[in-house]
Amino acid sequence: MSPIPPFDLTQQYTTISEEVSAAVLDVLSSGQYIKGSVVESFERQFANYIGTSEGIACNSGTDALYLALRALQIGAGDEVITSPFTFIATAEVISAVGATPVFVDVEPETFNLDLKLIEAAITERTRAIIPVHLFGQPVNMTRLMAIAQTHRLVVIEDCAQAIGAKWGNARVGSIGHIGCFSFYPTKNLGACGDGGAVTTNDSAIAAAIRMLGDHGRKSGYFHEKVGVNSRLDAVQAAILQIKLRYLDSWNDQRQTVAKRYHQLLHSISDLVVPQIPEGGHGVWNQYTIRLSRALETHQHNGHGNFRDAVRQQLQQQGVSSMVYYPLPLHLQPVYADLGYQVGQLPVSEQLAKEVLSLPMFPELSALQQEQVVYTLKDSLLQVAELSV
Template identity: 60%
Template sequence: MTNVPSLDLTQQYKIISEQLNTKIQEVLASGRYIGGSIVDEFEQQFASYINVSHCVSCNSGTDALFLALRAVNIRPGDEVITTPFTFFSTAEVISAVGATPVFIDIDPQTFNLDIQQLESAITEKTKAILPVHLFGQPVNMTHLMAIARQYNLIVIEDCAQATGAEWYNQKVGSFGDIGCFSFFPTKNLGAFGDGGAVTTNNPAIAAQVRMLKNHGQSAKYYYEQIGINSRLDTIQAAILQIKLGYLDSWNEQRRNLANTYHKLLEDITAIVPPQELSGSRCVWNQYTIKLKSQELEATIKSRFSSSLRDWVRTQLQNKRIGSAIYYPIPLHLQPVYKSLAYPQLPTVEQVCHQVLSLPMFPELSTPQQEQVIFALKDCLSES
C-alpha cells in the first residue's frame, strides 16, 4: 500500500518545471522584482480569462477582500452578509474595516450560504453581500444577484477556492461588483507563495483598489488615502502566467476525479458525497464528503469516545491516506466573535462535525482514488 497525500504539488511542478525555471531565471536576470510589464501582462490575461474589464493584482486573497471592502467604502456601522462556513479571512476583513459580519446558515448539499435565508438577514444597515464559492462550487448567482439588485446591495464574490468555476457558462468573479481571488499554493491557480487579485467591470473601483494597494498613492509620493502595501511580486506573476495556460486542463482533470469519486462512493450509505447544482461548473478545489450515520455515530462514540468523522480520519491516517477537515468550527462560534452573541445556525454547526475532504489534485491517479475508497470502506466495516 502506497501513501496517498491529501495534496501533492511536486507532481505539477515536475510537469512544467522547465518552463517555470526558464521564466524565473528571466525575472531574476532582469533586476525588476516589483511591478513591471510581467505583472501588467498577467493582470490583463487574468481579466480576459475571467471576462472582466479590470484585474488588479495584490499580495494575497485576504488583501483582495480587504481592498475590495475599502474600495466600496464599507465602514463602521455597516453590515455585510456572508457565510459562517469558510476560511476566517472572509469574516476577518469585514471586521478589519470596522463593519459587522452577519452570518446566515448554509445549504447542506452545496455547503454554500443558503440563499433562501438571505432576504430575512437584510436590515437597514446591510451594505453588501459577500458570497463564498466554497470548495470550487459556485453559489447560485442568478438568485443572489436578483436579491442584491432589489435591495441595492454591493456584491463582493470570494472566489479564493473557485478560479475557473462557472455558473451558467459565466465565470465566478464576473457577476458581482468585485471578485476576489487567492493564488495561495493550494488553490487551483496557485503561485509559489502568497498572491491575490481583484476583478471588476467598474473602472472607478479598479482605480481605487490600485491606489489603496500602493499606500494610497495617486502618483509617486502623493498620498490621498491611508492604504497598504499589497503588491504581487514579479516572480509570482511570471509563475502565474505560465500556470494560467494550464488551468482549464487542470480543472477538467479535477472534474474527472470528482466524477470518479462519485461513482466509487455510490454504495457507501454512511457517506454523503458533495453535489453539483444544475448550471454549475464546479472546479473541485476540495472534494468534501459528509460522514452521516446515526447508528455508526453512536457506535463509535460508545466504543472510542470520538465522533464518526474524527475516528474515520484517524483510521485513514493509519492507512497512510491523507485527508483534511474544512472547517471544524463555524465562524460564528469562533472565540473572537463570542461577544457578538450570534444566534445558532443548526445546519453549519452539524456539518462541521461531519465533513472530511478527500485527496484532490489534478495528478491524482485512479488507483490512488480506489485506494482511498477501499480504505474508507475498510474503516466503516471495522466500526
C-alpha cells in the same frame, strides 16, 4: 502502496519546471521585481480569463477581499452578510474595516450560502453580501444577484477556491460587482507563495483598489488615502502566467477525479457525496464528503466524533485527509461578542462535525483513488465496530 497526501504540488511543478525556471530567471535578470510589465501582463491575462475589464493583482486572497471592502468605503456601522462555513479570512476582513459580519447558514447539499435565508438577515445597515464559492462549487449567482439588486446591495464574490468555476456561461468573479481570488499554492491556480487578485468591470472601483494597495497613492510620494502595501511580485506573476495556460486542463482533470470518486463512493451508506449545483460548473478545489449516518450511534456510545475517528483510521493506513472547517465562524472565540449561540446556525454546525475532504489534485491516479476508497470502507467498518 505509497502514502497518499491530501494534495501534491510536486507533480504539477515537474510538468512545467523548465518553463517556470526560464520565466523566473528572466525576471531575475530584468531587475524589475515589483510591479512592471510582467505583473501588468498577468493582470490583463487574468481579467480576460475571468471575463472582466479589470484585474488587479495583490499579495493575497485576504487582501483582495479587504481592498474590495475598502474601495466600497464599507466600515464602521455597516453590516456585511456572509457564510459561517468558510475560512476566517472572509469574515476577518469585514471586521478589519470596522464593519460587522452577519452570518447566514448554508445549504447542506452545496455547503454554500442558503439564499432562502438572505433576505431575513438584511437590515438598514446591510451594505454588501460576500458569497463564498466553497470547495470550487459556485453559488447560484442568478438568484443572489436578484436579491442584491432588489435591496441595492453590492456583491463581492469570494472565489478563492473556485478559479475557473462557472455559473451558467459566466465565470465566477465576473458576475458580482467584485471578484476576489487567492493564489495560495494549494488553489487550483496556485503561486509558489502568497498572491491574490481582484476582478471587476467598474473602472472606478479598480482605480481605488490599485491606489489603496499601493499605500494610498496614484504616483510618487503623494498619498490620498491611508492604504496598505499589497503587491504581487513579478516572480509570482511570471509563474502564474505560465500556470494560467494550464488551468483549464488541470480543472478538467479535477472533474475526472471527482466523477471517479462519485462512481466509487455512491454505494457506501455511511457517507454523503458532494452535489454539483444545478446550473453551475464546479472546479473541485476539494472533494468533501459527509460522514453522518453513523454519527449519533457512535457518539451515544461515548466514542467521540465519528468523522474524526474515521480520519484517524485513514491516516494510520496511509491516506491523508483534511477537515474544512471544524468550528464554524459564528462560534469562534474571536466572534463571541456578536452573541451567536450554539444551535443558531444548525446546518453549519452539523457540517463542521461531518465533513471530510479526501485527497484531491489533478494528478491523482485511478489506482490511488481506489486505494483511498478501499481504505475509507475499511476505516468505516473498523470505527462502526466501536459503535456496537
